[in-house]
Amino acid sequence: MTIAADRSLDFYHLDAMISPEERDVRDRVRAFCDEEVVPIINGYWERGEFPFELIPRLATLGLAGGTIQGYGCPGLSHMAVGVAAMELSRGDGSIETFLGVTSGLAMGSIYRLGSEEQKQRWLPAMARLEKIGAFGLTEPYVGSDAAHIRTTARRVGDTYLLNGAKRWIGNASFADVIVIWAQDEETGKVGGFLVEQGTPGYAATVIGGKIAKRALLNAEITLTNCEVPEANRLPLARSFRDTAQVLKATRFGVAWEGVGHAQAAFDIARAYALQREQFGRPIAAFQLVQQKLVQMLGELTAIQLLAWRVTRLLDEDASQVTEGMASLAKQTCAAKARQVVALGRELMGGNGILLENHMARHFADMEAVYTYEGTNEINALVVGREITGLQAFV
Structure with a gap:
């Protein structure tokens, strides 16, 4: 049988608790999910593939960058970001996480901890979803104890050599820029580095066999003397x-x-x-x-x-x-x-x-x-x- 889900029930009148502008964001995201995500997503989920053809349409919703002001970002309220996340997840969790990784974790790291040059270089293109981001923190042997990651960064002149591994990193196999968190061998402090796709010493292998978020491409990253210029270190990421x-x-x-x-x-x-x-x-x-x-x-x-x-x-x-x-x-x-x-x-x-x-x-x-x-x-x-x-x- 075909189930036509009825979304009319708003039992505690949540609509009245958000502004007209926030409702507009929610409704645009809802229409996108109803019309373009839900009809096709099950096949991608079952095959473990990501629907890349949805990215241009997703970009037109103006969500990437969330609350960030300037740099081509939408400068949304937190509530607009929240109800957009709700509607994307209501449609499909893999699509929501794809956007959340780029918009919240990767762009958020660059905006909060990056230099002005880094912001100007990456954020406008990421806001248009022309460039995709990933966030590399979790490791094969370090999950919850993230303050003690094992990936290291050793400074050699004007560059850093990154060595280690990351696991469960969404978008990492195709993202244009990956925020890698590593322990500075000199200071012992955790720092952030912008690793660009294609950098020698960077490799990402998609993880198969998942039972959840199957249309999201999570990857295991290996870093082998991955050379990152000083200009790609996040200057405000000190610990x-x-x-x-x-x-x-x-x-x-x-x-x-x-x-x-x-x-x-x-x-x-x-x-x-x-x-x-x-x-x-x-x-x-x-x-x-x-x-x-x-x-x-x-x-x-x-x-x-x-x-x-x-x-x-x-x-x-x-x-x-x-x-x-x-x-x-x-x-x-x-x-x-x-x-x-x-x-x-x-x-x-x-x-x-x-x-x-x-x-x-x-x-x-x-x-x-x-x-x-x-x-x-x-x-x-x-x-x-x-x-x-x-x-x-x-």
């Missing part, structure tokens, strides 16, 4: 604390990703329950099905309001949003969204595991959202440290 500020700035967007997947799951499950008939009537008429839908709606509404509040605080005064507040939003939204998509899959029975009904894709993709930008446990410990004043990390 891991600077890296953490980039991650903090993007965590609210990942919270909205969770909202988007949960919203899609609720929409699909509700439409399915109203269309699917058993025992002579729609299954939506049965008590246990209604109970599942109400539970899904409750969790969805809770994370909508949480994401909305932390995002409004960012727009009012970003300095008032602490690292713990950003982590709580990501951790809670991801955990509850994971529950919502699981309930949606359960409600649809066997039909819930078929790609053609879209629920299976959201169900699988939430496993990635639950893990990246800080695992559930690490984000919990960041919040715990803030509310107790005690460090629980080993």
Whole structure:
């Protein structure tokens, strides 16, 4: 059967909580996903391929660069960025993460920590999605303990030689510029380096066999005496604390990703329950099905309001949003969204595991959202440290 998801239900009137300009961004992204992403994405997801033909149309939405002012970037509100992330994830998580890596992590690193020359060189083209970015922090043996990465940078004259490996790096196999985080052998501090695709000593191999975000190309990077000029070092990236500020700035967007997947799951499950008939009537008429839908709606509404509040605080005064507040939003939204998509899959029975009904894709993709930008446990410990004043990390 064909499931036509009904998106008309706005139970707690979220529309009234965002501005007309933010609604316009949301509606443009929603139309793009409905018309161009959803009809084709299942095939790409199943094959583990990225739909490169969508990039020019995605570029016309004017999302890349997010809140960055100038350099050809859109200068959006945090709320506009958030609802755009919600709608992209509602369409497909791989497309959202592709944009989030370029716009939030790569462009965010260059904008916050780069030189004026680096900003002028990269940001305008990246805002047009003519140049794509990647963000290389996670390593094969270093995930949550990102402050102790093993990739090294050794200065030799006016260049740095980078050696090491990175893993799970989205876009890295085709990105034009990859922000590589490495430990300076001289200072022992973590610094950021702009490695251009094609640089000798840089190699990226796409990781296969994933069960989530299959249309996103994650790669394992190897760096072997990869020569990076001094001009490509991010001058304001002096320690891991600077890296953490980039991650903090993007965590609210990942919270909205969770909202988007949960919203899609609720929409699909509700439409399915109203269309699917058993025992002579729609299954939506049965008590246990209604109970599942109400539970899904409750969790969805809770994370909508949480994401909305932390995002409004960012727009009012970003300095008032602490690292713990950003982590709580990501951790809670991801955990509850994971529950919502699981309930949606359960409600649809066997039909819930078929790609053609879209629920299976959201169900699988939430496993990635639950893990990246800080695992559930690490984000919990960041919040715990803030509310107790005690460090629980080993």
